[in-house]
Amino acid sequence: MIDVRRHQTRTETLRFSSEARTVKKNTTFKEFNGMTRTLRRVFCVIYRRTPLIAVLTLAFITFTPTLAKAASPHGPFSSSTDKCSTCHRLHTGLSHKLLPQETSLALCQSCHTKGTGADTAVMQGIYIDAQNPDQSGGVDNGILLGGGFDRIGDASETTGRHQVGVAGTLPGSSALATDNPGAVITLTCLSCHTPHQGPNYRILRRRPGDVAEDVAVQSWVGNYEQYCEYDFDPVTTGVQGYTDNYKSGIASWCGSCHTTYLTRVEDSYDAGxxxxxxxxxxxxVDVDLAGGRPDAVTKVIYQPMNTDLPLEDLTGNGRTPDDELTCLSCHRAHGTDAQMTGWAEFDPAERGILPAGKDSMLLRQNDRTMCIKCHRVL
Amino acid sequence: MSARKLLTLSSISIVAVVIISLMMTSAAFAFSPDSNFTGSADMCAQCHRLHTATYINLLKDASAGMCRNCHFGGQGADTDVFNGVYVTGGHMTSPFTNYPHGETNAVLLGGGFEHVGGSGGLQTTSTHSMENPSGDVPPGSTSKQVIVLSCTSCHSGHRDMDHPDQYRVLRVQPGDAQSPIDVLWNGPWDDQNETSNVDPNRTYRAYTEHDFDPATPGVQFYTKNYKQNISNWCTGCHTRYLATDDNPQYKSDPGYDAGDGSGVTRKYRHSMEIPIVGRFENPFGAFEDFSTDLPLEDVNVTANPREDEDLLNCLTCHRAHGTEKTMEGHAALPASNRGTLPSGQDSTLLRKNNRGVCVTCHKMDVAY
Incomplete structure (x- = not known):
């Protein structure tokens, strides 16, 4: 009797091996960068060892069930996908959308808490590379680019975060609620992310805040890459890992909820x-650094700015003055441990709808360090 | 010759005639013994022994073994339910004509208990358990009654004279059902001409799986067989799987314990008996029509093969007997969330590998 499955696997292996040889010859750096970390390591073996060893290794990795099991449940999906069952129970769901948890937040936490499933432990703000060896989106134990909701780097507690599961007034959302400080919403993970892939980087929702039109967030890398913070100070060239990830659109995306924050001068509104x-x-925002700052001597000639904060790289040419400032240049998306002291603490009278005086407003660095990262006014 | 000897010889002759008649019956009139009884029914002897039975109900054999006598290896029935294949060579000759209700060597719509696609096919990865001595609690059962499943848990050995149109000789009142549940079908068919009596151009193939993808019209056989109520019937045992908030019986109750560790809670489930209508927005913002190549109930049978009004039902996703499909990765339920369900690799009778049944309708397998 012919074992059909074994036969198919062997056939696929043979086909794969010929493809692998082709890939070896033609792979560009971008393609290489798009591979998972494990595959990159194997790829290096291909160059150094015989083609037979390389092909066998690739085939082994491709068809090893353990690795297949670890793939992201958020997509992409095949016609025989195994991923639906990660988040849905068709007959015994505990909440709407047939979720196996009582809230979507609990469901997300069931994987994105350290040691549970996902590499991206967003509650602890740390990347665990060993969790899913087939997906290399960052360095092991690295701090997540977006920070964390409870802690940063699984160490210090956060001092500011996007409040999830708690009703609050949305800063800068007057367009969503006229003549008052803004719309009151209760954020969930699904307010920003879609669980079922999509065209946007980081599986960000196409229409955050239920805006009428899609807001595209483009990237230079795959959807599940570049999760960690890197030091990409222009002075330390060669360590510029994540300047390549955001390409365009993230500020517009944030501005879908924080509607007034995209323009320099807006019609009057109540900021709370x-x-x-x-x-x-x-x-x-969405301004490049080419216009620069006043020359330290002439005070007139503007020099291109530089910074070690994340920028959008519209042209994919690395860290250059044409890169643009975005919301994420200064803010972490999830939460931060930055400390606000002295003047950096909001005057309670000016705080309005904003959180407590110690709240760090998701800023990446202590006090107003982000300002001088570009403006160099020390 | 004494009268006693004469009587003995007569008895022997009568017995011989009966035996020969039975043998001839097997050969010449062996259409389904599960139904089509006539005033001079010859079919009783297929299953029963009036004086020498080895099992209750005067059966020749225990239930599954009894059924296996015919429904295995082409020994009698066309439907080899143990190997999950339709075997025309073994099909029973009817008094009408030679009418196959399936495509020879095709996979049975309900799959098989041991293999799928014949004895040389793949082994099943999950089945409705048969004659498990310790019994099973059907998932979704409110009563939690332990059932030792056998063929006759679902099928009646005899067509119910009060419900002669019950499809697939399904039991009229299965499991915990409180009243009869009629499973409607779109027959009877024109057996003489082997065609649908609604659309003469359409061949009736009720027993076997066919590709009836809407994109390939003309190969759309079995959408016609089930008409309505099969999901209600399944919930005779899986009582909770049709419960909705609209049902007063369930509206105010606290739910039930599914054995998944969540205790007695209200459960949410995919709707059944709903039409495949409308459009949906996929993750990339494109609008698509719902459509599927899975079997549906055809409520109002017309010449059109697949219509929006066709209904999703339990058999859309699940095979009734057993499946060879495989579960990997996320589809192998984690032990922590499995509850009373079978092992993690169990394919829960699904028609497609992993969760292929989901994306067949929900079209998540779009290019990325």
């Missing part, structure tokens, strides 16, 4: 502070 409804001015 002591000034009530008045015209507001704000720092530009």
């Amino acid at each position: 502070d002591k000034y009530g409804k008045s015209t507001r001015y704000r720092h530009g």
